[in-house]
Amino acid sequence: MRETRKSLPIALLRTREAVMAHFxxxxxxxxxxxxxxxxxxxxxxxxxxxxxxxxxxxYVLGPSLTRMIKSLEERKLxxxxxxxxxxxxxxxxxxxxxKNIVAEIAPLSDxxxxxxxxxxxxxxxxELLRLLDIVATRLEG
Amino acid sequence: MRETRKSLPIALLRTREAVMAHFxxxxxxxxxxxxxxxxxxxxxxxxxxxxxxxxxxxYVLGPSLTRMIKSLEERKLxxxxxxxxxxxxxxxxxxxxxKNIVAEIAPLSDxxxxxxxxxxxxxxxxELLRLLDIVATRLEG
DNA sequence: GAATTATATTTAACATGTTAATTATGTTAT
DNA sequence: ATAACATAATTAACATGTTAAATATAATTC
Numbered sequence: 188m189r190e191t192r193k194s195l196p197i198a199l200l201r202t203r204e205a206v207m208a209h210f211x212x213x214x215x216x217x218x219x220x221x222x223x224x225x226x227x228x229x230x231x232x233x234x235x236x237x238x239x240x241x242x243x244x245x246y247v248l249g250p251s252l253t254r255m256i257k258s259l260e261e262r263k264l265x266x267x268x269x270x271x272x273x274x275x276x277x278x279x280x281x282x283x284x285x286k287n288i289v290a291e292i293a294p295l296s297d298x299x300x301x302x303x304x305x306x307x308x309x310x311x312x313x314e315l316l317r318l319l320d321i322v323a324t325r326l327e328g
Numbered sequence: 329m330r331e332t333r334k335s336l337p338i339a340l341l342r343t344r345e346a347v348m349a350h351f352x353x354x355x356x357x358x359x360x361x362x363x364x365x366x367x368x369x370x371x372x373x374x375x376x377x378x379x380x381x382x383x384x385x386x387y388v389l390g391p392s393l394t395r396m397i398k399s400l401e402e403r404k405l406x407x408x409x410x411x412x413x414x415x416x417x418x419x420x421x422x423x424x425x426x427k428n429i430v431a432e433i434a435p436l437s438d439x440x441x442x443x444x445x446x447x448x449x450x451x452x453x454x455e456l457l458r459l460l461d462i463v464a465t466r467l468e469g
Numbered sequence: 470g471a472a473t474t475a476t477a478t479t480t481a482a483c484a485t486g487t488t489a490a491t492t493a494t495g496t497t498a499t
Numbered sequence: 500a501t502a503a504c505a506t507a508a509t510t511a512a513c514a515t516g517t518t519a520a521a522t523a524t525a526a527t528t529c
Contacts, residue, residue: 209467308463323343
């Protein structure tokens with residue numbers, strides 16, 4: 188068996204954990220977990236989206252998103268609507284409250300990313316991002 | 329806010345998903361999920377381990393491991409023991425049945441990894457593994 | 470245009486992720 | 500030797516991950 192150290196899935200998991208460990212404490216002060224933050228930042232970036240598009244872009248599965256939507260709506264962070272042209276689709280967008288939270292988190296997130304770059308090496312971090320995109324794109328295609 | 333495409337955590341998640349999509353169907357034919365396979369392959373590599381060491385090496389949290397151990401023991405894949413010198417520790421090792429399954433999966437796993445390398449480019453895959461190790465090591469240290 | 474097929478979302482059931490609290494065993498200090 | 504402290508594992512409670520089935524709405528076909 189290939190050594191665990193040379194396993195691509197395990198290496199990706201390990202690095203992800205090492206990176207997320209830097210972000211989680213900050214997000215926790217806003218009562219957000221990693222998945223909720225992904226959903227929110229994707230909506231910030233794309234504006235209103237239907238549930239399927241949001242789930243794909245935020246790397247969350249449909250059933251998880253269904254539950255998260257309920258919770259985030261109760262917290263007044265998400266506004267849920269129905270598509271007038273296609274009654275099957277749920278449309279999601281951020282509330283003003285959520286947009287304000289994003290505006291607060293953005294500079295903190297940037298600062299954490301810069302710390303990560305300092306520890307990891309700026310060049311190596313950029314190169315890692317580049318390779319991740321290349322490999323994922325080729326595997327998805 | 330940094331574009332989602334340039335987010336390191338999301339890039340790592342995306343690539344991990346793209347990679348795991350190639351392995352999951354094969355593991356499913358053995359009734360194993362990703363986490364169970366990590367636990368088994370770590371035990372194959374290191375032999376008997378206590379629960380804390382196993383959890384760390386397999387990137388599984390303690391409470392998850394507790395539940396997985398019960399399930400894997402019921403399936404006769406794991407043998408659970410107590411450390412004679414330290415009564416707090418649970419010692420885990422693979423059954424012969426599990427070792428046989430590893431022997432069957434190993435060549436299939438290698439083949440899938442080679443397919444991934446073909447799609448991703450052998451050089452880029454190697455370079456990605458190298459950078460993942462460098463970045464994780466620096467962030468953990 | 471009614472029946473069929475396809476798509477979007479939700480629900481259900483069970484597994485793992487996550488944090489905090491609990492229990493059991495060891496170690497250290499006095 | 501006992502009290503205080505530390506560590507290993509488990510339990511509890513709730514969140515997300517995962518697959519399959521159910522529900523609702525659209526689109527297609529005859």
